Amino acid sequence: MVSIKRRLVQLAAAFAFNSHVAGFFRGTIYRGNLKQVCLPVLNCYSCPGAIGSCPVGSLQAVASLSTFYFSFYVTGFLALVGVFTGRLACGWLCPFGLIQELLYRIPSPKYLLPDWTRFVKYFILVIPVLLLPPMFAGDINPGTPFFCKWLCPAGTLEAAIPLSVTNSGIRGALGWLFTWRISWLAAILIFVILIKRGFCLVLCPLGAFYSLFNGISFLKISRDPERCNTCGKCAVICPLRLPERTMNHPECTRCLKCVHNCPTGALKWRLQITEGCASVHVKN
Ligand code: SF4
Numbered sequence: 001m002v003s004i005k006r007r008l009v010q011l012a013a014a015f016a017f018n019s020h021v022a023g024f025f026r027g028t029i030y031r032g033n034l035k036q037v038c039l040p041v042l043n044c045y046s047c048p049g050a051i052g053s054c055p056v057g058s059l060q061a062v063a064s065l066s067t068f069y070f071s072f073y074v075t076g077f078l079a080l081v082g083v084f085t086g087r088l089a090c091g092w093l094c095p096f097g098l099i100q101e102l103l104y105r106i107p108s109p110k111y112l113l114p115d116w117t118r119f120v121k122y123f124i125l126v127i128p129v130l131l132l133p134p135m136f137a138g139d140i141n142p143g144t145p146f147f148c149k150w151l152c153p154a155g156t157l158e159a160a161i162p163l164s165v166t167n168s169g170i171r172g173a174l175g176w177l178f179t180w181r182i183s184w185l186a187a188i189l190i191f192v193i194l195i196k197r198g199f200c201l202v203l204c205p206l207g208a209f210y211s212l213f214n215g216i217s218f219l220k221i222s223r224d225p226e227r228c229n230t231c232g233k234c235a236v237i238c239p240l241r242l243p244e245r246t247m248n249h250p251e252c253t254r255c256l257k258c259v260h261n262c263p264t265g266a267l268k269w270r271l272q273i274t275e276g277c278a279s280v281h282v283k284n
Pocket residue numbers: 042043044045046054055056057058147148149152153154155156
């Protein structure tokens with residue numbers, strides 16, 4: 001039941017974040033006032049349907065200006081989302097997370113990655129997203145948003161491909177960068193068919209940022225040690241194969257499958273402000 005509920009929310013969010021449908025037919029992007037609003041998920045600014053801004057793109061856009069370097073608005077907004085919900089947005093709202101889950105349903109051999117690979121995304125957050133854009137910003141020309149330009153599969157899938165199909169000007173300007181982006185996208189799509197949420201686990205800079213808050217967020221999964229009989233069902237049912245009894249692991253996207261399948265009801269989804277204070281049990 002929670003899987004159906006979550007899928008409906010994911011679909012509704014993907015549509016809501018990309019509801020400028022006319023843009024797909026006209027080959028243009030929406031530039032109205034809503035575009036100043038930062039979304040809590042990876043959703044390309046240049047997607048013809050996007051009505052808000054991608055936080056990763058916004059961080060780089062500000063960092064590439066010679067005058068600013070750092071966006072307090074975007075960082076503060078993401079920190080607020082992280083402090084309240086951890087990686088909930090990854091599991092319930094992110095369109096690229098949804099795409100990965102659908103691709104993973106394609107029948108193929110499935111694999112697990114060694115634990116160290118998840119640290120790659122922190123490197124991506126720090127180097128191409130936060131450090132390289134300001135380093136290459138000139139006094140007149142802004143620097144390059146390195147992650148958007150070279151590494152973002154969502155940008156290619158949601159923006160570069162639809163715009164190149166419907167906009168002849170963009171199509172005419174395609175060059176070797178587009179070839180690289182298509183090849184990289186193809187590699188990522190194969191990767192996520194074989195590895196559940198492979199991009200989120202290994203490469204996404206936004207997932208890296210939110211993962212820092214998973215253990216301390218107000219909304220979290222709590223385990224009652226008196227009820228838990230250590231049967232390990234939570235680890236078996238976890239789509240990301242996270243270890244049992246480490247609720248709120250940095251990679252947990254809050255799908256809540258463990259909570260709903262715990263045979264003793266030891267797991268609860270709670271709003272807990274501080275350790276030891278009264279907490280509110282969220283109806284699952
Ligand atoms: S290219 Fe990727 S990171 Fe950049 S704005 Fe688009 S979705 Fe965001």
